[in-house]
Amino acid sequence: MRAVFALLLSFVLLVGCEQPEPPTDGSTPAMRRLSNEQYRNVITDVFGPHITVAGQADSLLRTEGLLALGAQTARITPSGFEKFYSMARSIAQQVVNEQNRSGQFQCEPASITEPDDSCAKQFFSDVGRLLYRRPPTTDELAIPVTAANDSAVSNGNFYAGIALGLAGMLTSPQFLFVIDTTEPDALGLSKWQLTSHAKAARLSFLLWNTTPNKMLLDAAEAGELDTQEGVDAHVDRMMASHRLEAGVRAFFTDFFRFEEFDTLEKDSIIYPAFSAQVIDDSKEQLLLTVLDLLMERKEDYRNLFTTKKTFLTGPLARVYRVPTSRPTGNAWEPYEFSQSDPRAGVLMQVGFAALASHPGRSSPTLRGMAIREAFLCQHIPSPPGDVDFSQFEDPESPDATAKDRLEAHSIEPACAGCHKIMDPIGLGLEQLDGSAQFRTTENETVIDASGELDGIPFEDGAGLGRVMSQNPATTACLANRLTEYALGRPLGAGDRNYMEYLEQKFADTGYRFPDLLRRIATSRALYAVSEPANNAGPLQGAATSATTLAIAESQP
């Protein structure tokens, strides 16, 4: 009885007392290359949706499970720079052309054949602040302003010089890389923290996947991001905005490894219904399901693996073989699979099951590996180099199911170690063929879709979803990935206490994704850094980033 009372008392005390956020070692200051999506979002935000971005930059390298982590080591190759340069020239030309010009400039030169220092400076100051995520320095303004003036004199075209200057800004490292700048932590909670401008950038790319807007930059410059209350208020404001959707889409696009869709192909004879439209729609279906369940209905993240609710277009409905009121076109409509329908959860959606398959065949191994790596954050080693695979599979044996064929993996010691943690999971989805169409037989043999995940058995794909939803690694994986995505770096030993705290808070709030996102966005860990940028020297009383100093000293 006494023990029960003590337990109740401790529960009451815990409820009434918010556990403080454990400190972390902080991130090493870094410079992260913009992703293609971020680049496009910034251009749209700064210049408007009518300015098109022609082409795209080199992809980031998926690192430690996330493309976002590849940004901190990404380099720009010559051919990669050429793409940036080509895009920049095209954007700059569009911005200054006669149709768009009036909406881009707050001023107008008296004559396009005469220099106009003031107008050029105003344009580049306004635009540069958004592109560089801080006010450009006097030096940084001088080059594009002079380009405009020189062009007016030499070529008789002020705007042609503006375009050259803008193209220069759009290919500068200050724009292409989000660069951490640091200062001592005023609250003394850690030695160093990001500067206000760097905080604004981190917040904006996390929540909206774009550059900080004027309001957020104003807040940064007014010191509002230097207090916890200020950060909380701006996070709440940004999370209440419709623009949060772009940030959530960006994270799950990375989390779900959507870049693999870019190279997805299915054999047109084996899977005639699998069109280019189906590929596009299957990506969007996953995202719409995520947005609806996590953000709109604010459900438990784990329900993503069991939900019957989704959205369909006509082409997708044909793959799912379900009726639709709009059989053609790509208009979306909500759809709920009946309780008797074997489909449930995102693992049984086309966007997952077809992606983790061969062009003409399903693959329990690929699906098992994708589940382990993407949703459970577990690494599967590369296969050994000296295995003769043909002993596992005879394509001339049409009466064998995948389960029969994969039995061979368990008798080959070199394979068994890894395959026993992949195949039994993926076999749960065997009732979905390589295009994710439902089937009950393979080669006229009834498919046995039973399997197990970490010792927990299931009978079919829906059962796999239920087991996934109860696996502790499922929620821990999301919390870890989202934190790494926000910090832009892999987690380390110094983050252990923070992650335990975060996972506990995630559980306490019923695994609600928005709560997890808000907690990370408002956490000190997001802005804590382990050392000053550029390793400039010992802790001092002022901002030590050379970048920051330069800004402070040369404000126009």
Add this chain to the structure above:
Amino acid sequence: MSILLPRKPPRRQVLRGLLGGGVVSVGLPLLDCFLNDNGTALAATGSPLPVRFGTWYWGMGHTPYNAVAPKAQSGHGIVFLEETKALKPFEDQLNFFSGFGMPLDGRSNYTHFTGWVGNRTGTVPQKQGEIVSPTLDLLVADEIGNRTPFKTIDASSAGLAQENYSARNTESRAEAIISPVELYTRIFGADFVDPNANEFSPDPNIMLEKSVLSAFMEAHQRFISTLGAADRDRMDEYFTSIRQIENRLALQLQKPEPNEACLVPTKPSAPSSKKLTRVREMPNVIETHEVMAQLMAMAVACNQTHVFNLVFTDNFANVRRVGESYTHHLLTHMELIDSELGYQPLAFWFNERCSEAFATYLETLSSIREGDGTLLDNCLIFAASETNYAKLHTIDSIPVYLAGKAGGRMKTGMHIVGGGDPITRVGYTAMQIMGVPLRRWGTKSLQTSRPITEIMI
């Protein structure tokens, strides 16, 4: 004083002085880019035709005993068997290398990765995805690639941009162009200067553009100097990239020498949306490769680049036949060996197509007349796969071809037998022929300083 005036201004001052003149046709002071990288020789009228370097890649190697007949020792004559019979007409224009080893020094064989990385960089990776040294094409490009608008051009008919086998390191791996339309636009787009055009009118905006770019670069250098060492290191290539654009702009101001071999091709038509979802069906891969081969050959003939990389199929051979469940790669593992034929017939079919595609490429290069010979005569093509026998992932005796005469610097028609020597001897020899000043190449057991003198002139 204008900040756009450089601190070492003579050439740019000349340019700026002409800005008001509109259409001009002038002889400009010699630019660095018209000199070799040592600044010791001119690439001007009357000098020998340039020797170019290309790589060609196919995935999954050869079928043992069905591709090229083994030889006990090096010598003239290559016996092309069924799988490579398409190459027979080019026997006297290439060399074949077999029997060279890929010692791992205790490191793992990362399947379909270690082979090409070791062969092209001289260092086998310690972990999956790791590339620690530049690929040989970039070492060649550093030597000869600064005299053209593009230092290198990379394309792939396999439809996978990231599966390109040219890299400085893990994080700096160029993406290949996978669309023929994009490849055409890059080479022959708005910035292309036709050497055979009757009139030459440099755009005065180019002069200003170049000046602005230079001014930005100087500012960026000051900015980057404030960053930490690791980030500064990451930005090295960024500045190289800007200088390359500067070079290109400078070349656009210079009237190129007339060039009979340069015939601007017609722009390829955009593929249908249906075809875009089937780019890795073998007929489409072959068709894309043919178009890319022609564009690449003409890019070289027009001296838009002197270093060029073309991938036919990727290292995981994600290509397939219509109606077939498995890709080429999966067939090499899953398909049973036909007891009568002695090989995997479906995988063999793909291997044959790879040899045919290489023959097509060589035919395309040799169909362009250049000087007294052909474009191929003035090229050195390094063609290799990542494995010898894909079914078993073997990486010893990876098949390598060196094709072309390299401007008369390479003997051809030989089958060179490695006898277990490191495979880097082939790449090292190619680089020696191309004039790359390397005393040795590679690390650990792959390090070599011994070129294959039998093929060197």
